[in-house]
Amino acid sequence: MDKTKRHRLSTRAWHWINLLCVVILFMSGLNISNAHRFLYWGDYGFQPSEAWLVVPRFPAWATIPDFYDLAQARDWHNLFAWPFALVLLFMWAAMIFNGHFWRDIRTRRREWRLASIAEDIKAHLRLNFGHSPGKYNFLQKLSYGIVFGVLLPGMVLTGLAISPGMGPSYLWMIELMGGRQSARSFHFIFAWALFAFFVVHVLLVILAGPYRQIRSMITGAPLDKDAPTAQQEART
Amino acid sequence: MSGMNRRGLLAGAGALFLSGCGKVADSAAGRSAFEAAQRLHQGAQRALGGGGLVKEYAPSEISPYFRGNGSVDPQNGDYQAQAAAGFTNWRLQVGGLVERPLSFALEEIRRLPQRTQITRHDCVEGWSAIGQWTGPQLSVLLEAAGLRDGARFIVFRCADNLNGQDYYESVDLDDAFHPQTIVAHALNGEPLPIRNGAPLRMRIERQLGYKHAKYLTGIEAVASLDTIGEGKGGYWEDRSDYQWYAGI
Ligand code: HEM
Ligand code: HEM
Numbered sequence: 001m002d003k004t005k006r007h008r009l010s011t012r013a014w015h016w017i018n019l020l021c022v023v024i025l026f027m028s029g030l031n032i033s034n035a036h037r038f039l040y041w042g043d044y045g046f047q048p049s050e051a052w053l054v055v056p057r058f059p060a061w062a063t064i065p066d067f068y069d070l071a072q073a074r075d076w077h078n079l080f081a082w083p084f085a086l087v088l089l090f091m092w093a094a095m096i097f098n099g100h101f102w103r104d105i106r107t108r109r110r111e112w113r114l115a116s117i118a119e120d121i122k123a124h125l126r127l128n129f130g131h132s133p134g135k136y137n138f139l140q141k142l143s144y145g146i147v148f149g150v151l152l153p154g155m156v157l158t159g160l161a162i163s164p165g166m167g168p169s170y171l172w173m174i175e176l177m178g179g180r181q182s183a184r185s186f187h188f189i190f191a192w193a194l195f196a197f198f199v200v201h202v203l204l205v206i207l208a209g210p211y212r213q214i215r216s217m218i219t220g221a222p223l224d225k226d227a228p229t230a231q232q233e234a235r236t
Numbered sequence: 237m238s239g240m241n242r243r244g245l246l247a248g249a250g251a252l253f254l255s256g257c258g259k260v261a262d263s264a265a266g267r268s269a270f271e272a273a274q275r276l277h278q279g280a281q282r283a284l285g286g287g288g289l290v291k292e293y294a295p296s297e298i299s300p301y302f303r304g305n306g307s308v309d310p311q312n313g314d315y316q317a318q319a320a321a322g323f324t325n326w327r328l329q330v331g332g333l334v335e336r337p338l339s340f341a342l343e344e345i346r347r348l349p350q351r352t353q354i355t356r357h358d359c360v361e362g363w364s365a366i367g368q369w370t371g372p373q374l375s376v377l378l379e380a381a382g383l384r385d386g387a388r389f390i391v392f393r394c395a396d397n398l399n400g401q402d403y404y405e406s407v408d409l410d411d412a413f414h415p416q417t418i419v420a421h422a423l424n425g426e427p428l429p430i431r432n433g434a435p436l437r438m439r440i441e442r443q444l445g446y447k448h449a450k451y452l453t454g455i456e457a458v459a460s461l462d463t464i465g466e467g468k469g470g471y472w473e474d475r476s477d478y479q480w481y482a483g484i
Binding site for chain 2: 033038043047076079165168169170180
């Protein structure tokens with residue numbers, strides 16, 4: 001890797017393609033949700049009295065397309081499911097092989113001590129994000145790890161479980177999730193968990209200096225001239 | 237930048253993005269990308285599934301009530317008169333690209349070898365219901381009639397006219413000959429209720445509900461869907477651009 005870069009090309013490419021896919025999948029998903037605004041647990045459910053959640057109707061400006069059209073929303077959703085899942089697979093392979101996962105995302109046992117987690121939270125509240133020796137501090141590693149390891153793959157796994165055509169080959173996973181309607185509920189919950197991450201993530205980027213941060217995620221340039229690059233950090 | 241301006245900029249960017257999406261969806265390239273993705277899902281699901289069966293449930297798992305959707309009480313043609321007569325004059329025609337066009341009375345359908353299956357029905361809107369269906373496999377009817385060379389799709393003709401158009405649907409031979417594709421005349425051990433498609437309906441278990449044609453009057457083997465209806469393979473496909481492959 002180029003020693004002067006903060007983010008590898010693979011990370012940068014994944015990050016922006018993923019952003020486009022997630023935005024389109026989320027907004028077309030909200031259009032799909034408007035078709036039947038009730039979520040159930042188990043295998044079946046079709047009437048409001050069986051629902052554990054009555055979902056509000058999402059306004060047109062929050063959906064793709066920007067009017068209610070289940071067929072077109074499904075077209076968008078089905079199309080962008082492919083690049084979304086494929087770049088995620090690519091990113092996992094790249095992270096494992098180029099060491100990014102082991103070096104920057106994986107948390108270490110010593111970071112799980114209460115005192116150091118409390119320190120980390122306090123530093124965050126003071127808006128001091130560059131306080132840890134590695135590339136990312138503990139809370140960043142934890143949240144990126146959950147996004148890469150649980151939420152993003154969870155969207156694919158639960159999305160597949162909702163598809164009737166996957167019935168014959170994917171039964172074990174559908175059962176593991178507690179049935180098709182449970183999988184649909186998890187798909188919805190995970191989508192909103194991703195949205196929550198997205199809001200906090202973008203907020204922190206804005207607070208940490210959006211121009212440098214975003215430039216660095218596009219070109220790979222270090223945050224500032226004196227900041228250690230990934231390569232130097234790896235040696236500490 | 238003032239807060240007002242920033243909000244204006246965000247709203248403007250959002251509107252631009254949405255109108256961009258609209259342009260893509262309306263373009264020929266957009267449509268062919270959607271269709272390619274649909275075929276990719278179909279290919280992947282079939283490769284993984286390998287013709288296997290969907291889950292069949294225990295009787296205790298049957299939903300208390302099986303919802304009807306779309307047409308639930310057809311008023312067109314002589315449907316109501318047929319219903320009043322207990323469907324004794326109902327005929328199911330098997331024709332198109334076949335060696336021997338056939339016509340079945342309800343009683344004859346009931347006398348064919350039967351399959352009973354308790355399966356989950358998934359609607360495109362998102363809900364699911366579990367019911368027990370009984371009827372002959374479609375493959376039994378198609379083998380009796382004998383498909384001619386060139387037959388690639390099976391079209392289902394229906395008695396109900398919804399919003400001025402006759403309902404119809406179609407599947408390829410992979411779904412037509414799937415062991416769980418049956419012509420059902422009974423739900424939960426009783427003759428089909430009208431809302432669920434009396435007296436005959438299709439079960440296409442690996443696809444969404446709109447493929448399961450109700451009020452079935454005809455089964456037609458064809459080489460191409462281009463000249464059927466408006467050419468997209470089904471009522472909802474023609475009318476609202478729903479996906480022809482509904483396994484997703
Ligand atoms: C970040 C990625 C994704 C997001 C944010 C997302 C979001 C959503 C949302 C909010 C819904 C509406 C749920 C409801 O019916 O109430 C939905 C539906 C659906 N999604 Fe996704 N999705 C994503 C990825 C995927 C993927 C990768 C697949 C498939 C491989 C998929 C398949 C589906 C299906 C089949 C439905 C229909 C659910 C229904 O019947 O209601 N999604 N999605
Ligand atoms: C406009 C929206 C977004 C902006 C401006 C943005 C910006 C950034 C920036 C600047 C970084 C680098 C942080 C650092 O070096 O400390 C980053 C990293 C990251 N972002 Fe985003 N992001 C956005 C959306 C998203 C979305 C939607 C997701 C996932 C659902 C996401 C997931 C991640 C992950 C996992 C990382 C860590 C990458 C790694 O090093 O492996 N981001 N983002």
